[in-house]
Structures are given as C-alpha cells and as structure tokens.
Amino acid sequence: MIRMVAVRLLLTAPILLGVSIVAFVLMRALPGDFAQASAGTSTISAEALDTIRRSLGLDLPMWQQYLGWLGAALSGDLGVSFTLRTPVASEIFPRLAVTAELTLIAGLMAGLMGVTTGLLSARLRGMTDWVVRGWNSLLLAVPNFVIATLIVLLFGLYFPSVGIFNYVAFARDPSGNIASLLLPALSLALTVSVTVSENTRAAVLEVSSQDYVMVAKSKGLRPRAILRDYLVRNALTPVVTVTGLQLAALLGGSILIETIFTIPGMGQYLFDSIASRDYPAIQAIVLVASTIVLLMNVLVDIAYARVDARVSYD
Amino acid sequence: MVEPLLSVRNLTATFERHGAPARVVNGISFDIAPGEAVGFVGESGCGKSVTARAILRLAPEGSSIAWGGHILFRGQDLLRLDDAAMTDIRGRHIAMVFQDPMSSLNPVMSVGAQIDDMLIRHAGLSRRAARRRAIELLDLVGIREPASRADDHPHQFSGGMRQRVLIAIAVSCQPALLIADEPTTALDVTVQAQILRLLMRLRRELGMALMLITHDFGVIAGMVERVHVMQHGAIVETGAVDPLFAAPRHAYTRALLAAVPRLDTTAGPA
Numbered sequence A: 001m002i003r004m005v006a007v008r009l010l011l012t013a014p015i016l017l018g019v020s021i022v023a024f025v026l027m028r029a030l031p032g033d034f035a036q037a038s039a040g041t042s043t044i045s046a047e048a049l050d051t052i053r054r055s056l057g058l059d060l061p062m063w064q065q066y067l068g069w070l071g072a073a074l075s076g077d078l079g080v081s082f083t084l085r086t087p088v089a090s091e092i093f094p095r096l097a098v099t100a101e102l103t104l105i106a107g108l109m110a111g112l113m114g115v116t117t118g119l120l121s122a123r124l125r126g127m128t129d130w131v132v133r134g135w136n137s138l139l140l141a142v143p144n145f146v147i148a149t150l151i152v153l154l155f156g157l158y159f160p161s162v163g164i165f166n167y168v169a170f171a172r173d174p175s176g177n178i179a180s181l182l183l184p185a186l187s188l189a190l191t192v193s194v195t196v197s198e199n200t201r202a203a204v205l206e207v208s209s210q211d212y213v214m215v216a217k218s219k220g221l222r223p224r225a226i227l228r229d230y231l232v233r234n235a236l237t238p239v240v241t242v243t244g245l246q247l248a249a250l251l252g253g254s255i256l257i258e259t260i261f262t263i264p265g266m267g268q269y270l271f272d273s274i275a276s277r278d279y280p281a282i283q284a285i286v287l288v289a290s291t292i293v294l295l296m297n298v299l300v301d302i303a304y305a306r307v308d309a310r311v312s313y314d
Numbered sequence B: 001m002v003e004p005l006l007s008v009r010n011l012t013a014t015f016e017r018h019g020a021p022a023r024v025v026n027g028i029s030f031d032i033a034p035g036e037a038v039g040f041v042g043e044s045g046c047g048k049s050v051t052a053r054a055i056l057r058l059a060p061e062g063s064s065i066a067w068g069g070h071i072l073f074r075g076q077d078l079l080r081l082d083d084a085a086m087t088d089i090r091g092r093h094i095a096m097v098f099q100d101p102m103s104s105l106n107p108v109m110s111v112g113a114q115i116d117d118m119l120i121r122h123a124g125l126s127r128r129a130a131r132r133r134a135i136e137l138l139d140l141v142g143i144r145e146p147a148s149r150a151d152d153h154p155h156q157f158s159g160g161m162r163q164r165v166l167i168a169i170a171v172s173c174q175p176a177l178l179i180a181d182e183p184t185t186a187l188d189v190t191v192q193a194q195i196l197r198l199l200m201r202l203r204r205e206l207g208m209a210l211m212l213i214t215h216d217f218g219v220i221a222g223m224v225e226r227v228h229v230m231q232h233g234a235i236v237e238t239g240a241v242d243p244l245f246a247a248p249r250h251a252y253t254r255a256l257l258a259a260v261p262r263l264d265t266t267a268g269p270a
C-alpha cells in the first residue's frame, strides 16, 4: 500500500512536466499576447509592444522561456503576474482555498443527493425508481452552466433578496461565506449527483442479488444491519471511485460557475488570466490544478483499498 | 413418536413471473424430528432449494414469490409469523448453509466479523465476547490458527475453508435445525468428504436436526436416516435410506439411482 502510494506520487512528476509543457505551448499558440491584450482596443506603436515584450522576456525563444519558468517553478517560485505585478503564488492560494471550499461543498451535496436517491431507487424500486431515474435523465441533459444560469435568473427575478452575487469572504463571516456558496455549489452538484446516483443504484442492485446478502438474511440479521454492512459497504466501492473522479471534474466545472456567480476562485482567476494572456498566472493555475487532480486520483485509490480489502496494490 | 421439530404441510411456492404465476413447489408435506437427519434428493430444478428457502421465508432478490400451506416449527406456523418474529427465528433456531461458498461470504468483512454479527444479534454478546466465541467456532470447524485467521477476509480462504466458515456461522447459535442446500456441490471431491464429515460431527455434538439437500445419492448414503425423493415440485417417494436404495419403488427413484455411479458400499441391500 505505502509502496503503491510512493510509486503513484513519483509518477505524477513526469505527468506534471508534460502538462506544463503542453500548457506553455498552447498558451503561446493562442492569437495575441499580453502586450496586445493589455493594449486593449487602443492603438499602440509596434515599438511600445516590443518594449513590453522585452521587459517580460517574451522576445526570447520559447524553449528558453520555458526553461526559465521551469527552473523558477522547481525552486518554488511561480513567477510574477503580468497584470498585477505581484507574485502569482500570493494570488493563487487564497483563490485556491475558495475553489476548494466550493468543490468540497458541491462534492458533499452531490454525494448526499446521489447516494440517497440511488439507494432509495434501488431499494424501493417501483414509483420511486421511476421518479429518481426521470429526474436524473433530466439533470443529465442540462449542463451545469445552464443550471447556474437558471438559478441566477430564478433568484434574480423572483427572489432578489437572496443576493446571488454577494460572495462573502470566509474570514469576514464564516457562515455567511458558506451560505453564499450554496447556490453555486448546488448548480455544480446537481449534474455530478446524477453520476453518483446512477452508480449507487446500479451497485446496490448488483449487490442485492449476491448470495452473501441471502446468507445475511438467513442469519437473522436486522434489515438495517444488512443494509449497512452488506449492501452499502459493498456498493460503496464503485461509488467511492466515481465520486472521487467526479470531484476532479468539479474543479473543471467551477471555472464556469465561478465566472457566472462572480466568486473569486481559481476558475474565475483562470478565466481572467487567459483573457489578459497573463502567462505566469495561467501556467501556475494549470500546474496547481493538475497537481490537485493527480493527488485526488491517488486519494481515490487509497480510499478504494480502504473500503475493499481485496484490492491490494502490491 | 416424538413431537416433530418441523412439520411442513401442503407447502406450495409460486413465482409471479410477469403476471404469469409459476408454481414450482406443489403441495409438499414432511416432518423432521428433533436431532433427525433427513435427506432430500432430486434432479436440478425440481424445487429443492425453493423448499429449503421457504422454511426461512427467503426469496431470491427481485423475484416475487408466494408461499401456501403450513410450516410448523415447534408448533408455530412460520408462514404466518410477522417479519420481526421471523427474523428472530432465522439463524437462531433454524440456520442454513448454501451451495456456493465462493459467493456466500461478504467480501468486505473479515470472516470473524461475519460470525460476530450473528452472535451479537442472537446471543447478545459484546463485541469482544463474540470474537472469543467466533474463534472457538472457527477452531470447531477445523480452521487452523483461528485467532489470526478470524481477521482475514474471505478471499484469503479456499473454497473448502470458506464452506467451513459458513458452517461455523450457521452453527454459531446452536440452531435446532440446520438446512444444508447442496453444501458440497461446488467443492472438490476430496474436500466434499471432509465437509460432510464435519457436518455429521457437528450434528452429533450439537444435537441439531439436519435437512440435507443434494442431487447426489452418494452424498446421502450414510448421512441421513430418511430420504425424500423430489420430482417436479413434489415428493414422489420417501423411505429409510437402505431399503430405498435396495428396492426403490418409484420409477423416478430408480432412474436417479441408476444415474449415480455407486462408489459406496453402505448402500447395498441391508
């Protein structure tokens, strides 16, 4: 187990290197650069643009720029933002905390909704099953940014008092902060809850027909104990995996959601940075985000092994 | 004659298959006396498992089954008991060993925990006392180093060992009746004999009645006092083992006997 974790962690290094190269090249393949983007629509002389580029090192060959960035990044320096002229790290980590919180709340919501509906659907069957599956197909057909837009419209038009765009910093008002993240988290969670729900349902149905469940009944165990120790614990294995992987997907979804709800998280930061071609910021965000996704995958594997003793990675 | 422990009268079992009911057990009646070993033989699909499971009111998940008739256990009709009372009977008074040990244990629980939960449920033991007893039971069914093996998970046991564990689970609360539904069918021939010997020994030591189901006459011989031969959801012939083997009256029984290679010598004419 420890060896598996060590190996997986070692493997993240080359992956991160690859991701950083791809991000580096792709960014520069986009039309325009920071100099042009910062000029906006105003006309600016070619010499002035060149001066800006030289001052940022953008005139150097691409490999030289990359190696410079890599060297700094390896020593823990993520560079200085083109737009803000402040270290990227000081900007990224507070925003990361916001996104992490949003993702966590959304993940909890999705897990709770998904496992509950999936379990009810599989155990009660009949009408409940139909309702849950209909609801799931509906949610699946609607992307999360549409849900977010609908929520914004709904509350904006009919419940303006709720104040959907009033993000509150955690340090200022913790409960207000969580409250201000509930609707954005919901719009993220609904889509993910479908995956969790469908997987829970399938897993519980599959487990219910296993011989060991009939053995458990023949032992005279109470229905609640059978549900907990035999059905849920076995159904959990696949559900943990998909939920974990979905959490990584939530990170991606939060880009749109944060932009829609004006939440100062990583997603919004990435959106702004791309718009202004703020290369160091984009590079840092990509690096941090991929590190998180990779770590999450390792965590999923660990969780998987914890709930299922048959899984051994040696 | 002693008061029967189990008295099945006119048992029927009907599956509701897409509205079309299918009756697979057709009015079966039999008795099992306390401590008695009774065999049930019959070809595949004749309703042996459905009959056995009916006694515990167990139905395969997702199927809808209706039972009729009476299953009197110590005079109490199990088919008319409420669910909670039935749950109290299962495992505590009537226990069951199933056909496939490979799929009958919960893969995510240690084997010890799967004995513990039963003891905690029925014998009201504490977690620690239950584990002590579970280790004794593993020892009783012939698992070596039971104390350390109790923490192992099912995948760390062979098929024969798993069936021993399942037998330990079944006898853990010293039931009055043990139903064994083809307990050796899924096992190697050499292991089969060991498991059958284990069942016989436990029956003697614990004074349990045994309902042994098989499609193999070779298994029945020497293990039970009486045999019921089943065909198409009905009992077609009943008798003490040796006379029945020597002179089967029913054509179906003769056919079944003829189909079995006769390895044992005890089944000769008495």
Ligand SMILES: Nc1ncnc2c1ncn2[C@@H]1O[C@H](COP(=O)(O)OP(=O)(O)OP(=O)(O)O)[C@@H](O)[C@H]1O
Pocket (backbone or CB within 6 Å): B015, B017, B024, B042, B043, B044, B045, B046, B047, B048, B049, B050, B051, B060, B063, B215
């Ligand atoms: N879940 C189910 N739904 C519908 N019919 C079933 C179901 N389970 C069993 N049956 C039917 O009931 C009949 C009796 O099955 P049962 O399992 O009792 O046979 P068996 O005598 O135990 O056979 P085997 O030796 O193969 O175990 C069979 O004809 C089978 O098709």
Ligand SMILES: [Mg+2]
Pocket (backbone or CB within 6 Å): B048, B049, B050, B181, B182
């Ligand atoms: Mg059967």
